[in-house]
Amino acid sequence: MSTVEETVAPTGDRPVLELENCGKSYGNVHALRGVNINVRQGEVTCVLGDNGAGKSTLIKIISGLHEYTEGSMKVNGVVRQFNSPRVAQAMGIATVYQDLALAPLMAVWRNFFLGNEVRKGPFLDIPTMKRVAGEELTKMGIEIPDLDRPVGSLSGGQRQVIAIARAIYFGAKVIILDEPTAALGVKQSGVVLKYIVKARDAGLGVIFITHNPHHAYLVGNHFIILKLGRVALDAHRDELTLEQLTGEMAGGQELDELSHELAGADPGKVVEGHEVERGAVFDREPAAAPDHEERQ
Amino acid sequence: MSTVTTTPADDRVGTRSAASTVLARPEVGALIGAIAVAALFFAVAPAFRSVGNVGTILYGSSTIGIMAVVVALLMIGGEFDLSAGVAVTTSGLTAAHTAWYFGLNVWAGVGVALLMSLAIGAFNGWLLHKTGLPSFLVTLGTFFVLQGVNLAMTRVIAGGVSSNSLNDLDGFDSAKAVFASSLTLGPVEVKIPVIYWFLLTVVAAVLLLRSRYGNWIFAVGGDSAAARAVGVPVVVTKIALFMGVGFGAWLLGMHLLFEYNNLQSGQGVGNEFIYIIAAVIGGCLLTGGYGSIVGAAVGALIFGMTQLGITYAGWNPDWFKTFLGVMLISSVLVNMYVKRKAEGR
Ligand SMILES: Nc1ncnc2c1ncn2[C@@H]1O[C@H](COP(=O)(O)OP(=O)(O)OP(=O)(O)O)[C@@H](O)[C@H]1O
Ligand SMILES: [Mg+2]
16 A cells, blocks of 8 residues: 555544644635644544635645645644645545546546556556556446546546545545545445545544535534634534534524525426526526525 | 445446557557658658668667657656757767867766756756746747857857867777667668667656656646645656756767767757657647657657658658648647547547
């Protein structure tokens, strides 16, 4: 498996990752401010929040893609500033990025092992890599008959499964999944959730980013809600019900407002098709503004 | 406990026929082109048919092919090097001037030239990384810098536009034997750069397809952000690719120096495009992440055949460049067509 230099088991209940007052600015955009988070091995930490809340920024700091600009991050109690994802991976942190990080023109098996190639002497051990990639993908419930196909020719969901299977295979200490189920069908989402639980049971720390509170509540031990780059809620499963989590995510009172706004809109109503002038829809009937939630 | 989910096999993806698997390879267009060009000159130029001329054709191809191979690696890694043509001259001149000016053994000059060529490559890669500019711009800058340096240093040291002859210096004969000798294989006289071209092609092709570093080259060319995110050392990979071009420039520069005993300071300008064209004929995409080393070598062979074929056929050699342009466009079209056919789209 992956080359892990320091897979020191955490002593006692010490979190594997500790962020203290951590922050990240992109120029004058403070994407993340004063974040305190602990991630423990053997737990699933769910990170939720609106679009642009800073979730991806948070995980990019942990995975070494960006360097934090404030505060500190400790891995196994030692302050670290990863200057490249390679360093983070060497410490056993594997990531599924929201944009997947796959090279579209490369074969499936080459992508799967990219950065972690299996070698026999100086050369690639191609049969082993193809076999392992095929097996891992089959376990995730997708069948790709031709592993030499370029990743770019696969469907969005198939690509997502490749990225997830890769992280699960190579993650040795912490696995980070940034909206892994966004493009997946019901069955594949289910498989991913099962794998999250499996990874936790194997003693890994899992960071699971999602917009779906149902998914989060199915597997999460620990929930963090980010709002405008700050931690708005940090609660253990015992302290929270699914309803509360959903409410918190939608911003509680905002949800009330939304249901009030949509109260007049009869969801069963069907009207005859018309052609409308551009921009006329919102002017005409503000109360029937379409619901902007992209994901369920 | 086992959560292995079995799926019914997907019957939508038929196994590709062996023919279409072969046709989908990037070098196929170049091979078809090479056969077409060979057939053409075989028909119209009697001298082309003589076995003795095979060596000449291969030699002409090798002086392009050595660079085409390293340039193809760089292009698959997603970058260009417009300084590749003058860098060959810079390398040769560095060796000549160093050895002559200090009265050293020729091999000292050869060594300094190698360091110089690798340093120029490393500098290109480093500048690319530091500035974040496209390599087209960065190496265009290096192109002009090197061109000026070649002219100026030759004027200062040799007092003209041509480097001084080295044949009185120690080590000249052994250097000539290594870089510019020839051997006879049956009826064919093979010049040594042909052997280097062949070896370089094999090494680069194995490196690209069978080594970890080759996987990284495809990845940084295809999507460098994705490559970095999964732990590929992108900067190191790219700098090494530019240094590879430097190595090729050194090898060819040494050959030219010892073959002709001196070099013209204005030589090499424009050849960078010939290398790029050979790589593109060989199936390299201008956008990176895709291509073939064997294809680039065949692309160079097409050049060699055309160059000599035109002469052998008794045509006006002025048409060479026109022929090249037509070759370039048609080979790219053939590549696209063949690929689309093979992928069944
Ligand atoms: N490279 C960047 N340069 C400048 N600003 C950025 C950059 N990346 C992100 N931001 C900003 O940082 C904020 C947080 O972005 P981030 O991608 O972390 O959000 P997110 O919570 O992952 O959103 P989503 O749910 O849509 O994925 C946004 O306001 C975004 O505009
Ligand atoms: Mg995000």
